[in-house]
Amino acid sequence: MRFLPEEEQQRLFAACFARSRLTPEQLWMRYFALGGSLSLLELDAYLNGLTALPRVDRDMLAHAVNERLDELAGPPRAPYSHSLRDGKPLHGPLKALVDLLEGAHRAPPERLPAVVAEAGRALDLRIGIYLADYDQRTLVPLRADVAGELDIETSVAGDVFRHAGTTVTRDGPEPTLWTVLLDGVERLGVLEIVPFDGADPDDPVLREQCRWLATLLGHLVTVTTQYGDGLDVRRRRRPRASPAELLWQSLPPMTAATESVIVGGSVQPAYDLCGTVFDYALSERRAQLAMFDTGPRTGPSNYAVVNALAAYRAARRDGASLEDQYAAIGKELAGLGSAPEVRGVVAELDLRTGVLRWLDAGHPAPLIVHRGEPLPDAGTTTARFTAGGRPPRAEEVRLRPGDSVALYSPGLIGTTDRTGEPFGRTRITELLTSDALPPEIARLLTQAVLSHSDGELRHDAGVLVARWVPR
Incomplete structure (x- = not known):
């Protein structure tokens, strides 16, 4: 005022x-x-x-x-001392945020680049948006008139995406600020920001303003993607098969976090996914994790695995115990008749004590890195999701702060190269013991599997990584 x-x-x-x-x-x-x-x-x-x-x-x-x-009745009124109020701001960060909100209101997704450009002008900035494609190999410009994708592994923008950071480049015509585009903690892409007025991109005030803008923009990208195809189409590098379309719609965000746990997931092949899904639910007290897989890539696989996922979510949201979730999945699958067999693992991590419990059904047990070292392989059980009988006894491990857990599909470790060598658990362990965060570990793992198989996956490769980081 x-x-x-x-x-x-x-x-x-x-x-x-x-x-x-x-x-x-x-x-x-x-x-x-x-x-x-x-x-x-x-x-x-x-x-x-x-x-x-x-x-x-x-x-x-x-x-x-x-x-x-x-x-x-009529003559103009006398002004009060405080009657000159700020209406719509004329410049600066508040105007940028107002422009972004007003511009995105009832705007179709493909109009978002123009809305962002208008918001950038309020800060004397030129802003370009790059979103990660579904393979998470390249950053795709959101504006169709901008040529050239940026490689995530080799470009400066890709480095910003991989490390969820910010950097400044000065090797072009103008200094450029690159910053990660986040929806909460999920990496969506990067922003390319060039000041109009010769301002220094290293200015901490400017960086803070750009962080505000990127945070709000990340939410808008996610929201607008849900009611239109404009942004989704830009992120696709090729057509997606219908089974993959169904499974992608069933997956949660690739990244999530609370003050006590960080979760990251990834699945491949992104455009031909057929029978692997993961899921999680985070709360103040626990992290609930799950992965389901049907093995051979057959037509009905996606329906069977989605039914297992739906049964798991329904039981979990009803407050069912881990054992009851397991039983609910078996009951759901028993009603599918001759559908492909679904294997899986359901787990829960107590965020106060670090106790991890899990039940698996014909699926590899979680890989746990405890105090920097992997625990012995618990192998694959012969248990199956069944409609009757008691579930098997849950396995239990107490984690230490900083320990990591990976739920992975059999197709991830079983994928072979041209010589027949499987991808194996060792490569998963190496990444789990690195300093990378779970979202980047998950991305690197599925990229490594693709490279190991020369891009030809006979089975889906999925991984869900969680790290316990209590306050």
Whole structure:
């Protein structure tokens, strides 16, 4: 809120007083009735511009005149000292955020680049948006008229994406700020930001403003993707098979985090996914994790695995125990008749104690890196999701702060190269013991599997990584 300058208020007040047809004595009486304490002499001096008055007295006089003008029905009212309010901001961070919100309201997804450009002008910035493609190999410009994708492994922008950071480049015509685009903690892409006015991209104030903009923009990208195809189409490098379309719609965000746990997931082949999904649910007290897989890539696989996922979510959201979740999945699958067999693992991590419990059904047990070293391979059980009988006894491990857990599909470790060598658990362990965060570990693992198989996956490769980081 800004205050009207006293001289301007006095000038406008005098003009309104003249239209009110009041005498100074009548005005003083009205002012006195409102609680005013000035004398008639002081009032007369103010009317003639000979003295200044405190703001509270000026506003009481304005109110007295306005009451009279209301009686006359029509003449402009006298201004109060605080009547000059900030409407829509004309420049700066607030205008940028307002432009972004107003521009995105009821706008189709493909209009988002223009909305962002308008918001950038309020900060004297040119802003370009790059989103990660579904393979997470390249960063794709959101504007169709911008040529060239950026490789995630080799470009500066890719380095910003991989490390969820910010950097400045000065090797081009103009200094450029690159910053990661996040929806919460999920990496969506990067922003390319070039100041119009020669401002230094290393300016901490400018960086903070760009962080605000990127945070809001990340939310808008996710929201607008849900009600239109404009942004989704830009992220696709080729057509997606219908089974993969169904499974992608069933997956949660690739990244999530709370103060106690960080989760990251990835699946391949992105455009031909057929029978592997993962899921998680985070709360104050626990992290619930799951992965389901049907093995051979057959037509009905996607329906069977989605049914298992739906049964798991329904039981979990009803507050069912780990054992009851397991049983609910078996009951759901038993009703599918001759559908492909679904293997899986369901787990829960107590975020207060670090106790991890899990049940698996014909699926590899979680790979756990404890104090920097992998625990012995618990192997694959012969248990299956069944409609009747008791679930097997849950396995249990107590984690230490910083320990990591990976749920992975059999296709991930079983994928072979040209010589027949399987990908194996060792490569998963190496990444789990690295300093990379779970989202980047998951991305690197599925990229490594693709490279190991020369891009030809016979089975889906999926991984879900969680790291316990208690406060």
